[in-house]
Amino acid sequence: MSSPYVVNVSSVQDFYQCRYRWYCKWVLNRVPRHEGPALEAGKLLHNIFEDHFLKDVSLHEAAIGRIVETGFRAAAADDPERATLVKATMLIEDLREALPLWQDVYPMTIPNLETEEPFEITFPECPGVVFRGRPDRVSLLDDGHIYHVQNRGLASNMNFAQYIRLARRHYHEHLYAEHLARKYADLGPYGGTLFNLIRKLKFRTNVGKKNEKTKTAGEMFWQFPMSIDLDSQQHRDVMASLFEHVDEMQWLERKAKFSKGLWLPAANEKMNGGYNGTTEDAFFKVLMREISLDDNEYFKDREDTYAVADVDAGQD
Helix, strand or coil: CCCCCEHHHHHHHHHCCCHHHHHHHHHHHHHCCCCCHHHHHHHHHHHHHHHHHHHHHHHHHHHHHHHHHHHHHHHCCCCCHHHCCCCCCHHHHHHHHHHHHCCCCCCCCEEEECCCCCCCCCCCCCEEEEEECCEEEEEEECCEEEEEEEEEEEECCHHHHHHHHHHHHHHHHHHHHHHHHHCCCCCCEEEEEEEEEECCCCCCCCCCCCHHHHHHHHHEEEEEEEEEEEEEEHHHHHHHHHHHHHHHHHHHHHHHHHCCCCCCCCCHHCCCCCCCCCCCCCHHHHCCEEEEEEECCCCCCCCCCCCCCCCCCCCC
């Protein structure tokens, strides 16, 4: 009997963005050693909110703690990583004064049912495939519904409502809905995803001048419960798209392995320059044959953060 095809849900997002980068990251398991400041700052924001909820400290205290921790990491890092961590810290410093303005407006009966617990789930519509995921946090709200809680930092120009509208087709949220609705069926109905959103804006502008201003809480933050109806056609459409991508992933992976390295999936050239044409990543250097994936100065082995130990796959 053949082994199941295991899919980490994040790999699907990488797949439809760039098949070449997906193959390098998820099949060859090589990822860039250094991440961009925006991504690092997003992780810091995520950790700050989690510290606030799980350790019962204020957001301001949590931010200071994470900034100090990142400073120690930067001191021990090499030059490229140090520069990234310093820039990420500066982004968080710009937000730190604004954090006390944030308010949790959706009361929770159980704030933390689980935190970052990996899971596996299968579907009869996609035989032979095991999907993996890891929700940030799961809570039971006072309205009796189970929610996946997402803490997310957004670009300064991102409209909150537009982000939520786009999130209605995020594969992560719909896959997590399937898993959590099964897991907590006895506790309550599934509601959807509760988003805690913060825009990466400078809280203070024109500092020290007569026209110095600060942003309002409404400009900086938005909390919104995005519902997901598992019986809706929209949900079925999203899951069908997810399954279609996975079918193609399996086919391309078999084709690449059969060629014994003589063929690789094509790159999405829009990724060269980060869509804006202003930056280049380590994968671009590989495409230019300036470095190789084996170069440990630029790449490292991908850590499997979705690994599940002694977990039964979800029932069909």
